[in-house]
Amino acid sequence: MKLLEERIAKDGRVIGTEILKVDSFLNHQIDVNLLDEIGKELFRLFKDRHITKVITIEASGIAIAVSAARYFNVPCVFAKKARSLNIGKDVYRSKVHSFTYDNDYDITMSQSYLNSDDTVLIVDDFLANGAALKGMISICEQASASIGGIGICIEKGFQPGGDEIRSKGYPLESLAIIESMSEEGIVFRNA
16 A cells, blocks of 8 residues: 555654564554555455454554444454453453563453454454464364454564464454564565
8 A cells, every 4th residue: 555655764763673663653643544445455355354343452553453443334343352250251362472572461351342253353453473363263172263453554574473374274464564674764565
């Protein structure tokens, strides 16, 4: 998605060779016009997949998932990272390792909102090593829900997550794939 690549190149901040900060427009402060275009593009890519739910992990994926769900006209459901007394005991659970925070945490999703009748679109802001995505796939498997697609805003193509997920046959589309990055610049795949 050229618009997203241009925004990353203009406003993204690279720290070292592995961290890309897009918090000024995507996952802290959000450019709602860009978000709307992302939702439209995810709909275009997966509109023939009979999506019944759009799912993600809190917090950075929620805005993206809501934007996409609006175009599919389906509910958005997010897995929670923190234990919550009001979610109930009937939950799907998966352990995820966060590279950003260097810790493990459990994600949970109420069984009331995902089941075998669902075909989901999993969305997230980043894909690097794939830990969060693998956790969401595990939740879908526990629910016997079908995965109609996986939509990622920014994939770090130089890390293994995207290749691992694609090798398992999942329909994965990333709107911007970064081949390499440094404080001097970002190189996009197919740019």
